[in-house]
Amino acid sequence: MEGSTDTAASEGRSRLGRRLLTERLSSYWLQGAGYFAIALFAFIVLALLYQSLPLLSEYSLVQVLASSNWNPAENEFGFLPAIVGTIYVTALTMVMGTPIAILAAIYIAEYAEGRTKTLVSSFIDVLAAIPSVIFGLVALIVVVPFVGDYLAPALGSGATGTGIFTVSLVMAIVVTPFMISLAVESLEALPDELRESSLGVGATKWETIRIVLLRAAGPGIFSAVLLGFGRVFGATIVPAMLIGGQTQLPSSPFSTGQTLPTLIVNDFGELMSIPLTQSALIFVGLMLVVIVWLFNFSAMLLRRWLQQRWQY
Amino acid sequence: MTDTALTTENLAVTYTGNREVEALKGVSLEFPANQLTAIIGPSGCGKSTLLKSLNRLHEIQPNVEITGDVLLRDRSVYNTDEPVPELRKRIGYVPQKPTPLPLSIYENVAYGLKIHGRCDSKDELDERVETYLRKVNLWDEVKDRLDAPGAELSTGQIQRLCLARSLAVEPEVLLCDEVTSALDPISAETVEETLADLKEEYTIIMVTHSMDQAKRLADEVVFLYLGDLIETNDTRSFFENPQHERTQQFVTGHTAVEYTESSEESGADSETVPAER
Ligand SMILES: Nc1ncnc2c1ncn2[C@@H]1O[C@H](COP(=O)(O)OP(=O)(O)O)[C@@H](O)[C@H]1O
Numbered sequence A: 001m002e003g004s005t006d007t008a009a010s011e012g013r014s015r016l017g018r019r020l021l022t023e024r025l026s027s028y029w030l031q032g033a034g035y036f037a038i039a040l041f042a043f044i045v046l047a048l049l050y051q052s053l054p055l056l057s058e059y060s061l062v063q064v065l066a067s068s069n070w071n072p073a074e075n076e077f078g079f080l081p082a083i084v085g086t087i088y089v090t091a092l093t094m095v096m097g098t099p100i101a102i103l104a105a106i107y108i109a110e111y112a113e114g115r116t117k118t119l120v121s122s123f124i125d126v127l128a129a130i131p132s133v134i135f136g137l138v139a140l141i142v143v144v145p146f147v148g149d150y151l152a153p154a155l156g157s158g159a160t161g162t163g164i165f166t167v168s169l170v171m172a173i174v175v176t177p178f179m180i181s182l183a184v185e186s187l188e189a190l191p192d193e194l195r196e197s198s199l200g201v202g203a204t205k206w207e208t209i210r211i212v213l214l215r216a217a218g219p220g221i222f223s224a225v226l227l228g229f230g231r232v233f234g235a236t237i238v239p240a241m242l243i244g245g246q247t248q249l250p251s252s253p254f255s256t257g258q259t260l261p262t263l264i265v266n267d268f269g270e271l272m273s274i275p276l277t278q279s280a281l282i283f284v285g286l287m288l289v290v291i292v293w294l295f296n297f298s299a300m301l302l303r304r305w306l307q308q309r310w311q312y
Numbered sequence B: 001m002t003d004t005a006l007t008t009e010n011l012a013v014t015y016t017g018n019r020e021v022e023a024l025k026g027v028s029l030e031f032p033a034n035q036l037t038a039i040i041g042p043s044g045c046g047k048s049t050l051l052k053s054l055n056r057l058h059e060i061q062p063n064v065e066i067t068g069d070v071l072l073r074d075r076s077v078y079n080t081d082e083p084v085p086e087l088r089k090r091i092g093y094v095p096q097k098p099t100p101l102p103l104s105i106y107e108n109v110a111y112g113l114k115i116h117g118r119c120d121s122k123d124e125l126d127e128r129v130e131t132y133l134r135k136v137n138l139w140d141e142v143k144d145r146l147d148a149p150g151a152e153l154s155t156g157q158i159q160r161l162c163l164a165r166s167l168a169v170e171p172e173v174l175l176c177d178e179v180t181s182a183l184d185p186i187s188a189e190t191v192e193e194t195l196a197d198l199k200e201e202y203t204i205i206m207v208t209h210s211m212d213q214a215k216r217l218a219d220e221v222v223f224l225y226l227g228d229l230i231e232t233n234d235t236r237s238f239f240e241n242p243q244h245e246r247t248q249q250f251v252t253g254h255t256a257v258e259y260t261e262s263s264e265e266s267g268a269d270s271e272t273v274p275a276e277r
């Protein structure tokens, strides 16, 4: 009798020991996974930086960033056209996409009901899941002729249809559903008490949305827009298909151009054999990574501030 | 003697979602003006539903059907040209969960005033904000940090802020849904004291899960059970001499020593009263 309680007690103890061991191991494992992400990022940045050094030892940073001559065959590495092209595409896309995304999200989260709501939001989700190369293909058939034959002439431009504006339009179509989905989620996550409190003092639905809900969901909507921004900024396939690669500074939003990612894909195969070109393209990659990182970091700070200011 | 602020006529509410729920099954009630009426009953009996249907707040959910009517000073709340926001200004609502709007303390109170264009100047607005913060005994605690987010206050303070926000638009009736249930005992007491002060001036309809709170605060008590109105009476008679078996069970199930005697008494003669349902 006594012996059996002893075994039971020691069994209990060893079981506890095993559980505590698992506990400790799992926390190490999770910690390891976290540090691995940091290490990976550092590794990527360092690898890119190391491979960029040949270019940076030949030319100064100011030279490559401010020069608008891109001609790797002649050892001319000016990134300005691609930088301007990237800024154009990103800004135009966000200007077209963000207001529509926010309005559509408000409609779906606050106005649409029943079957309409299910239908609309499921289509938005499908659109968000379509690979962007498909949008690029459809755009080649539809948007390019439309811009080339109607829109550009109407605005007094002789553009052929491919170019910065077309890319922006298509990218807006690509990222808007994605931003809508995320923005709807943050609106729907708001507690009903917020709506009841505001309506309960006699506010209208629109006042409630504008003053209360958009603030309360503000940090979430901000993140949605930011993730959209990240996707546009790093977009490769749609710009590569539609921007009509040319290496001069773009003269108008309808003109053809380059973005930083298209620079890499266009010249990747043929020119990588020239050492300095390879270094230049890797430097483009470095710029992309650093800018995205800086952007995310400052966005995190801004988001924190918003969350503090608009907490509920 | 007392006039009636709000009347419900055979009010029935059904949720028609996945599962059909008859939350209210035809309730006719009169809420006296300038008194505090407590609505009590076990959870899920339709207290919140009744409260929200009084100022049509249930309408923000899909799949709700309502029949019957609510009269505010003899005028229908449902069959009227009066826009709903105007109605909700007259019948204010404070939810169960302390909910600051994502605005500063000052802006929380000024919210309704600004929307309804009640104040012509900044000075007047300042003055009103101060008045209502004083009315809920919050002014001294927040006067130095009016620009801080409302959400930075403690939950008890937030609940008083919510009261101030509702009172600022001068409602005729104030609906409060278990406003102390999410609070710690001390904050609950402060909010309760505030309500006790306010009931002199306002018609307050308050849902509560606490019998003791109803006893302390209410002038009238309404008892709901599974969507039916079981009994309504002035607070003293309600607790000392409940008329229905259900009420007796509910009251004795929850009350402490003080009422044991009287409830046993009425428990005894309840056996002669045929059970209603
Ligand atoms: N939005 C809703 N959809 C479906 N059923 C609901 C909804 N809100 C409440 N109910 C149901 O209606 C009944 C009454 O709910 P409620 O009025 O919240 O009760 P109480 O406030 O007394 O706890 C409950 O059975 C509840 O499950």
Ligand SMILES: [Mg+2]
Residues within 6 Å of the ligand: B047, B048, B049, B177
């Ligand atoms: Mg309730």
